[in-house]
Amino acid sequence: MYRDLASRRSGEEREILLALADAEKRHEDHWLQLLGNDVGYPRRGDLRTRVLGWLARRFGGVFVLALAQRAESRSGYEDDGDATPAMVADERIHEEVVRGLAARGRNRLSGTFRAAVFGANDGLVSNLALILGIGASGASASAVLLTGIAGLLAGALSMAAGEFVSVRSQTELLHASSPSPEASASLPDLDVDANELALVYRARGMAPVEAERHAATVLRTYSAKTEIAPRMTDEDIETHGTAWGAAISSFFFFASGALIPVLPYLFGAEGLTAVVASAALVGVALLGTGAVVGLLSGTAPLTRALRQLAIGWGAAAVTYALGLVFGATLA
Structure with missing residues (x-):
């Protein structure tokens, strides 16, 4: 299912899903090694797994990830004496990885x-x-x-x-909380010794010492693209x-x-x-x-x-x- 999802993704999400698929392959290899000559013929996955794979290939998206998150949370490895501690830990981490991927999709749908x-x-x-x-x-x-x-x-x-x-x-x-572009353009004209830029960061919740340090860093590394703080992005609007x-x-x-x-x-x-x-x-x-x-x-x-x-x-x-x-x- 993770491979099927990865086939409809690109970039970082694709890499994460393929890494999850590789981890599940390690689990599969563990069981194959234990079974040895008793492994038998390959069998189809259960109906639920096949449906998830079909949904992933046809649609992908947050719904399949949400189902995968629940599936990872119900892993039986913790009570299985033949499963290794590493496999138990893997499943717990997988749930959090899938939760993070699903959260991205939920955020995109939330409006x-x-x-x-x-x-x-x-x-x-x-x-x-x-x-x-x-x-x-x-x-x-x-x-x-x-x-x-x-x-x-x-x-x-x-x-x-x-x-x-x-x-x-x-x-x-x-928009009201987003810094003004004009304020960022004024950075090179600030008095470095007075460093009033630190007041901006203190007003945004930084401690005085941390605000002074951060303001000094901003002024020292200033370029034409430097901004006082991140402005509202298209992702925020989405x-x-x-x-x-x-x-x-x-x-x-x-x-x-x-x-x-x-x-x-x-x-x-x-x-x-x-x-x-x-x-x-x-x-x-x-x-x-x-x-x-x-x-x-x-x-x-x-x-x-x-x-x-x-x-x-x-x-x-x-x-x-x-x-x-x-x-x-x-x-």
Whole structure:
């Protein structure tokens, strides 16, 4: 699997993955040596391993790395008397190496993708709860459908606006904390004896002695490209995502999530049939979003999927019960 992942990488990541593959080959050689003449014919890997390899060849990416991280953490070498201490240590280190590689991918996805996943989940839960609550109050199917569409549009616009403001604010804060180019251009004109540059580093948290030493080094090694401190980079922007990207993805993913509970009413279902169909469709979608979040966070996908399902259905059940109560009161 590491070789398959490396085939879709370049540079440092490719070298790291190939080094992991070499380490696993040493483990394989250990078992082959122990088995000796009893090694038997080569056998295919189990289904899970073959699926991981296929995913790595076709897609690569953070999802496969997250699964690999979990696989490394479940190594049985620690309790295996035939495994060497070095192999046990290797597996522990491999988990941390893969965790680091997966973290890079998570950072690249953390802006727009975060808005997409959680936007879809919010749309699923909020619109299902809204529809079931209104439906339980005794409203007609057409009223429930109109309510669902209104909830879809209102929620999607609200999510888009919130994500735009949030990401734009983060970017503006990063820009505000980034040193001015004009300040860096003033470095050659500073009084070396007064060395006010040290005040910059003290303001950024350095101890006085360390700030004086660092400022002296900067002035001594000054060149035209010297900067007082690192400025905001394209990687920083990529990590936080763009405001418009987050807003647009949030709008469409919230809308796509919020559309699912409306579908049975769009196709003419009414009453309890529509309620059950809507809850079932949303349940399947919640399992999917929960599993994705579990994969990205390096935890068990099934656990996260079931937790997401319980939360979503729980919220819908509460609003449905309240709808029954208010419907009976109004009647």
